[in-house]
Amino acid sequence: MIFYLREIAHARAGDKGDTNNIGLIAYEPAFYPIMVEQITSERLREHFKGLVQGPVTRFELPQLYAMNFVLERALGGGVTRSLSLDPHGKSYSALILTIPVSVPEDLSLKLLKAGRKPLRDDV
């Protein structure tokens, strides 16, 4: 089934100059392979539709079932001169969690049991 990434992971975003980073953490180790396979740098860039002008790099921390994304030229020229309402890109953690992911059947059942709603029923 298709779920929002929010159902399997949590995130926090921060800034340094014009670069944003997003830490993405699986709620359970079983969800981590879904992130590795589906939340690639390319997928993130595509989902962020023009918000990121520079490269996106992904760093993996498998023992912590977490990853870190670094988004360059992503803050409208930098925190101090950007005209954006979110010059730090702190709300980008909420945006990454809107990426739809395909979840294998056993894990989907687990999510349904926990009261999580799928985005779509197809696999």
Place this chain on the structure above:
Amino acid sequence: MKKNMNGQSILRIGAGASYAGDRIEPATLLAEHGDLDYLVYETLAERTIALAQLDRIKNPNGGFNELLDQRFYSALPHCKRNGTKIVTSMGAANPMGAVKRTAEIIRELGLAPMKIAAVMGDDVREYCIQHRDTLPIMETGAPLASLNGEIVAANVYLGADGIVQALKEGADIVITGRVGDCSLFLGPMIYEFGWPTDDWDLLGKAMVGADMVECGANVSGGFFADPGYKEVPDLANLGYPFIEVEKDGTVSVSKVEGTGGLINRATCLEQMLYEIHDPANYITPDVVVDFSAVELDEVGKDRVRIRSGSGRARPDTLKVSVCIKEGWMGEAEITYAGLGGLERARLAEKVVRERLAIGKVDLQELRVDYIGMNSLHGDASLPSDQPPYEVRLRFAGRAAKKIEVEKLANEVETLVGKGPSSSCLPRKYIKEILAVYSCLMPRTATKHQVIMTEVTA
């Protein structure tokens, strides 16, 4: 330092602030009940020193953290009684000014004798001006001289050395300007355990622990709650964290019992990845930290122990934040609601754009947001079936001259009577832009100084 059950010395350091305007009460609570050896207040974001420098130009006795009085009046009596030393970057653009004010507070509260150290040497504005034709900007690669504006402030990120020296000389309170955030915590560790400053694995391991608390309550349930997904108990009474450091650099993170918030694997992970890039190469003035093999163990309620951090030799260069006056920014907002609210907002945008052209308003950049629809994520925002019931229309513009952004804001304000119907009162904000750029300077080109002030009874 106290001993643990195995007879080992344990150094306890609390995080009492993580930005200039941070809350006061949780730090006071830490000072009173945290059983701390040290209380650290980190209060400098990238632009804070430049803003403080502008204050200092207006008032030679100012230019340090505006909440210093509130913080010290409430925490110093507890610190004195409990033997807790303080390390803080509240000195901002004027550490000596902060020392002078702190001495007055100590006398007034009858807490003398105490020794206060100022750590200086971070102000490298003169160096940057002298070398502006050759120092490259990290963001663009071009020399500093390519920037179009006056350098208001240039401050180098100093490491822990100055803090260690101040503690060796007997300081009860250490007040710094720009120092690496984590170095404020590392200083007391190096001093208390007598660590060699070139044992990179040891320093790296300890820095992973320092990084956990350098953003204060961001590790203890702040910036974390997401109802239905990530619950935080008693968020209103959020407790600020402390670390317990062992001689081998092992660090545990916890908070005072009975306070709100939580500390677990998830809160620690969010904080650990916050504002780092390559986890194997986190550069600080003291050591290059390697987070890539870190493991986190939940060893008790609101208690996490960190394993397997490491480090490599510190870099030969230090990072400098250079702050430039880069013109003016104006923002103005107005709200439309009800049926057709979105259409009226769109008409208002069109009208303002036309009036800016009629008035020949000279803006370098103009941005228009529909707050409630797409102001944060633009085209990436999730689509909605229905138009929003309310829309707050926001204009933001940048210009070389103040008058131009004032004209923009006025064109928005006058929409009330001269634009589409049923708008409600707008607000406008005008501010000078202090843009921050980074460059690297040789470590050997700067040296910290420690100036000690003894407050006698």
